Amino acid sequence: MPLRLPIIALATALTLSAGSGETMKPVKPLAYGALGANFNQNLDALDYRELRESGARWVRGFFPMPATDQGDPAAHFAIKTITEAAGRGHDTILSLKFPYDRASFPQPGSPEMAAELARLDRVLPAVLGKVDILTIGNEPFIESLPAERDTRLNVFYETVARHVIDVRRARCGGDCATTLYMGALNRLDLADRRTPAAERWMTFVRETPELAGVDIHPHVPEPENTQAFLDYILPRMRPDQTYLVTEFSLVWHWKKHLRDPIAPAFAQRYGFAAGTQVWQVIKAAIDAPFPQRQWNDFLTSSPWFMDQAGFLRDQMRLYRGTGRLAVATYAFKQDDLMTTDFGPAKDPWLLNSVYVPYTVRPRGNGLSAPSLWLKDFKALQKS
Template identity: 80%
Template sequence: MTEQLPAAHGALGANFNQNLDALDYRELRESGTRWVRGFYPMPATDQGDPAGHFAISTITEAGSRGYDTILSLKWPYNAASFPQPGSAAMAAELARLDRVLPTVLNKVDILAIGNEPFIESLPAERDERLNVFYETVARHVIDHRREHCGTNCRTTLYMGALNRLDLADRRTPAAERWMAFVRETPEIQGVDIHPHIPAPENAQAFLDFILPRMRPDQTYLVTEFSLVWYWKRHLQDPVSGEFAERYGFAPGTKVWEVIKAAIDEPFSRKQWNDFLTGSPWFMEQAGFLRSQLALYRGTGRLAVATYGFKQDDLMVGNFGPNKDPWLLNSVFVPYTAKSPGNGTSAPNYWLKDFKALQRS
């Protein structure tokens, strides 16, 4: 028996990644969203009761307040080999799951098994070893949900998430096996994708890969998406002459230098908006949110998409010409523009479209 489609089919929500402790309900209300997403790093289970970890406590509180919620479980194996089934290390991972799952099952709406497996792993092990590990933990989650949450369990399961499927070398045998497991496991509702891309049209490759490899009843998540690689190509462009003259920057000042100045001393909301709207490279992509949601919703298979909601300290630390400029994606910009004065963060250019794209 397969799962039902999520009630908020085609919704747009707020993604916080590792920063669920930055959630502000006033900002959520201003944006109009009903969906909240973040991730929980599984090693944190060794540091105390997972129910007390800010990621889980925040996401479950949001659920208790009536928000719909997505939690991704993150296994960072960038610096260590995947444990083998039957090993003591795998037993330890499954024991962590047994501590985490009671705190989230029937409390979050969607649980994504994995965050970015093909990034959070050793490059040499992005093969069947990755598949075996994630299939093992997924079956454990499925069994635990069946035994402890019952047939009417609120929590739907997805496998997450696939990256850079617009690049041929990422459409590997391991990615094929990932999709085969998604398709052949009745308890899995679908797959999560993270289209961080250099151009809007690159998102189509993600859909072309996943949709033919899913059951007709399955849906997909897009819990992260952005133009970060497009923004990065423009960090060393000169800022517009009009902006430079108006705000006292030397002619030829680079885009990254203006962003760094905003981090060092946040701009007024108008100055930050003038910086973005006065940049041709930014305005060429001003319709990104609208076009991407139209693409995803047009498939009839999108469950929920969540978009980067708020700048965090990792985005602004040591900012320079080679920094990945995630901060340009955010719906709210606490680090590059001054607060309106009520304790909330300044809204970014994207807020208007984010609000307009909400649907119940």
């Protein structure tokens, strides 16, 4: 059974007295247990008014490393936005994304690896000491060639991680304000994803003292599947390590229901033909965004959605109950990639979002409409 520690005690910064009578700087808490806003690649969609409305202090997004070749990384919207948010008092997480799903991992000592490390040398000065958490990797077991999800993946990410650690030590010293995690593991609820490479990943995390822990992305078909992620990572970490959950959702549950017929009462009220399927209503909302009430009525009339209406509360209770959660961040805002070519085979990420600018008409002053998730998201800021 995983160690269970009191969240409130861990979330309180401790002040220790040195032997000389001097007051040392506050010790960073082991586990924050926070819930924040995840923007993935869409940090340019951040609206501080929506963050204030939701109560979110933590902001997370990722930076695609190939973008370094296009100019100064500090000027890229992802890094510019995340560091601006940090400057405005928000706690921040930036994941470094290495997309190798269409090319082989470079080998240590090769010109290709030298080029990748040179990219890091341009990115790291822009974020070290500014963002609170830097995650090395986004979804390595997805952003790689299937045939290379073995030791080749491990060697690449271990090489990158050691370079980040060395640069961080040189630039920040031992008390750098930026904490390092390795990320992120997917679908650990499936036995075939708990591979030798995943095991080596966790061994590296555990045996590398500069790493605070690991990131996981429990996108699951049923809420109970998340427990498998925790059962896997917690025994494989040091007692002083924590974990991130920078993405989590029921996207695979939603997808199973895209071809379900909609509720007859909803169809009659809003003029849809009998037998209209869920995906067709979502597509109609994308093509011509609904009034807020119509979108809410669509979801509240859908048993597949309402049966899981407590998902956010229940998942945060699970994560916080371990005493080892640093930060979880939840999908904050729909984006255009979620809506492009929407059909019954599309992954319905847009149903996760706290704000729904692509399926519901905007409110006044340019604010996006909130989804049904906002109430629980706000309440969980106070837990």
